[in-house]
Amino acid sequence: MKTITNKYPIDDGFYMPAEYEMHAGTWMLWPERNDIWRLGAKPAQEVFAEIANTIVNYENVSVGVSQSQYENARNRLNHKIRVVEISYDDAWIRDTGPTYLINKRSEIRGVDWHFNAWGGIGVKNESSWELSGSYYPWKLDDMVARKVLEIDNIYRYRCPLTLEGGAIHVDGNGTLIATKECVLGRNANLTVRQIENILSNYLGVTNIIWLERGLYVEENNGHIDNMCCFADAETILLNWCNDKSDPQYDISKEAYNILIKAKNTVGNNYNVVKLAQPPVQQITEKDHVGVDLSEYAIPRMPGDRLPATYINSYICNGAVLIPSFGANGDKELMECDANAYKIYSVLFKQKLIVQIPSRELLLGGGGIHCVLQQIPYNNK
Numbered sequence: 377m378k379t380i381t382n383k384y385p386i387d388d389g390f391y392m393p394a395e396y397e398m399h400a401g402t403w404m405l406w407p408e409r410n411d412i413w414r415l416g417a418k419p420a421q422e423v424f425a426e427i428a429n430t431i432v433n434y435e436n437v438s439v440g441v442s443q444s445q446y447e448n449a450r451n452r453l454n455h456k457i458r459v460v461e462i463s464y465d466d467a468w469i470r471d472t473g474p475t476y477l478i479n480k481r482s483e484i485r486g487v488d489w490h491f492n493a494w495g496g497i498g499v500k501n502e503s504s505w506e507l508s509g510s511y512y513p514w515k516l517d518d519m520v521a522r523k524v525l526e527i528d529n530i531y532r533y534r535c536p537l538t539l540e541g542g543a544i545h546v547d548g549n550g551t552l553i554a555t556k557e558c559v560l561g562r563n564a565n566l567t568v569r570q571i572e573n574i575l576s577n578y579l580g581v582t583n584i585i586w587l588e589r590g591l592y593v594e595e596n597n598g599h600i601d602n603m604c605c606f607a608d609a610e611t612i613l614l615n616w617c618n619d620k621s622d623p624q625y626d627i628s629k630e631a632y633n634i635l636i637k638a639k640n641t642v643g644n645n646y647n648v649v650k651l652a653q654p655p656v657q658q659i660t661e662k663d664h665v666g667v668d669l670s671e672y673a674i675p676r677m678p679g680d681r682l683p684a685t686y687i688n689s690y691i692c693n694g695a696v697l698i699p700s701f702g703a704n705g706d707k708e709l710m711e712c713d714a715n716a717y718k719i720y721s722v723l724f725k726q727k728l729i730v731q732i733p734s735r736e737l738l739l740g741g742g743g744i745h746c747v748l749q750q751i752p753y754n755n756k
Contacts, residue, residue: 391580394548401436414666471540557598688743699734
């Protein structure tokens with residue numbers, strides 16, 4: 377294991393590049409657990425395969441898969457995709473995998489965060505406990521980053537923060553965006569200043585923009601990748617809600633007021649583009665009965681709100697994968713999908729915009745960005 381313990385990444389000139397920069401490849405994990413994914417994860421596997429088979433047209437793709445699912449995954453995935461046996465608890469590699477760093481000597485390293493399944497466990501009463509996160513245990517997930525880095529022979533830094541990759545976005549020029557709801561909530565033992573110092577030392581950022589909250593009732597407790605993202609060094613794409621009766625309206629308005637005043641590291645404001653979210657979607661009774669009940673995973677109950685947003689997308693070398701929700705023919709959803717496609721097409725004129733039906737990902741608790749982790753291409 378190539379672990380660096382005596383230095384911070386910033387000491388060796390390493391920093392986190394933006395997602396919109398060139399990639400060397402993408403990592404994924406294969407879904408299979410039946411207390412998270414409905415119908416034995418088969419519908420979700422169709423979506424994961426579509427995502428992987430799309431991205432491999434533009435960059436290298438590696439998919440981690442369990443021993444029992446190896447043959448199934450191998451047969452569903454393009455022959456150009458590398459399939460690697462690896463143990464894990466669930467398929468959210470954005471949050472369990474490494475956050476990659478680069479420096480000016482064309483080197484790549486990775487940050488390994490502490491992971492507790494988005495909240496860990498809490499005490500219910502004197503004789504029992506309850507889940508605060510999504511499932512228990514999560515030890516295998518906490519080891520994903522180190523395994524992936526060792527497979528690719530990349531040096532690793534173990535960071536003291538409990539954090540996930542979906543909780544942070546950077547512009548590649550020293551600015552990071554996150555929500556207090558998530559990052560401070562995950563590390564309640566630390567002050568804001570202490571957290572900012574750690575993020576600076578491990579990601580090479582000098583400017584942090586704090587939003588108060590993320591997407592309404594999102595199970596990851598305010599991940600930034602559901603709320604806003606950098607389209608380029610000057611542009612932030614923000615989840616927007618036009619319905620004043622929806623609690624998300626005030627959250628998005630609050631975020632907009634923060635972002636339009638925020639500045640980058642050279643003192644310039646960002647261009648903030650509003651992207652309207654789709655109508656509220658919920659878990660149905662049919663969705664619910666397709667998931668195995670377990671005391672070791674939070675229940676997926678009928679009526680629960682799903683984290684539907686067009687922000688949870690993925691920028692790869694030649695394309696941008698964005699979610700769509702109108703696959704069932706719903707006219708309002710199809711109009712929202714078309715609007716999102718139009719906005720992405722304007723912002724990414726040099727890339728193909730690919731819409732991926734994403735309801736199955738929502739049912740598992742996330743979106744496209746959540747199941748992907750980019751490896752930067754470093755030619756600097």
